[in-house]
Amino acid sequence: MRNLSVKQIYTHSPLRNYTYLVYSERSGEAICIDPYSAEQIVNFLKKNSLSLKRILNTHEHKDHVAGNLELKEATKAQIFAHPKTVGLVPGLDEVLKEGDVAFEAEGESLKALETPGHTFCHLCYVMGDATGSKEIFTGDTLFHGGVGNCYRGGDPKTLFQTLNSKILSLPDHIKINPGHDYIENNLKFSLTLEPENDLLKEMQEWVSHHHNEASPFEATLGKEKKINPFFRLREIFNDCPDFFQSMGTEIPKTEENLFIYLRSVRDKW
Template identity: 40%
Template sequence: MIIERIWTGNAYRNFNYLIACPETGEALAIDPLDHGKCLQAAKAKGWQITQVLNTHEHHDHTGGNDAVIAATGAKLLAHEKAGSRIAGVNRGLKAGDVVKVGRTVELECLDTPGHTMCHICLQAHGDRPALFSGDTLFNAGAGNCHNGGDPVALYTSFVDQLARLPDDTQVYPGHDYIENNLKFTLDREPDNRDAQAMLPEVSGHDPATSVVTTLQQEKQINSFLRLSSPSLIARLRENFPDLPEQPDAKTVFIKLRELRNRW
């Protein structure tokens, strides 16, 4: 499996991805908003984009579909319930479905509602485990729920699915928000040494060459995966004085998401 991460450089700070089979040169384009850069990258590598996959229905993830499909004839894949929100879906995906790219690449679909209720992530198994997480899990952060999402569903996706993936899973999100997310982590958990150490590495960084974190690192630097941290909970109580002495993980997650909305 070859992963080409494409930095769009746009105001939304999108990442696009090409996932290619090294044997056949067939490629999957994930959320190819910047269709020009995606098509150019595929041409430069000698790859043929045969499939386009949208993690969810927001325009900053679907806006390049038509141009890529017109240029390549690729088939469009998305959540099985996203057909009314994404035009031209050829294959609806549900949890456990496998997306094959060429002869060597297989990606398992995870149904991960929260940011929207029709959101999927892709998990690559094998020697190089990876997660293409769209707007569900960001480096050091979590997606918002402003446009058709639900924070309780997002919590469930995090705790019941993403947190249980192998620790060496590399995380490839839909946007570069790592610097600001680390600042939120340290605002919530000022004594987090891992976040303290990583922040200088990404301050003013070039997202095109930015760090790719693992799930193990996320569990060290991402507030939304650190729901039992005593210092995080103590700090949270400053904003929510009625918080129980030992709040459950869901309550901590929901309150964190509420704070992040206005932080």
């Protein structure tokens, strides 16, 4: 039985942001991850008799901190983020480093995971209990079917290293909670690379008919390994070598170089 509940809030923002609330139904304590619309969040808190204790930001970009100050004023919650976001995150009260407990209740906790790449100030939050990790809030590090861009203060080589050393070391059953709803476009892009991938086609069919605010697409890390092109670099290279021809013959076709090239192609797609 779940001790903590997770509420995904689709914000209807131009960038299709998600905000998350994690809360205990028993105690009424809650935390918010990446507030966009304070009004949306406060309405949910009031409707469910919840008290917001903390605001956690994954990184400093405006669409992930837009609701910070208004929400802080309305709830008196403290704001936490990466140490390098000092002066960048509105209303920041305290910083979190690798392994710090961001929230703990009902035998479950959220711990900070440093995940540089999209920016160098990025944290993911891993939720779990004594038996292991259950969910991860990935901000703009990992999306359903894609990964974050790196042209607003990040670095694709660093993101590749983060994904391989931090994200892919997590269990396959962990649920991915991304910072944006990009699944439709990401699947379209993936199918340009792997048009015969039956699982991708199946996922696209489901998304086109069923994915909405009330019934959102969900995926574990294990599923992402099967549909996310940034986790399938070697398979795509083996099946579609022509796609990588414009890299040139002088660049070694390491997974890191394939990742950097694929990220650059996705940026222009």
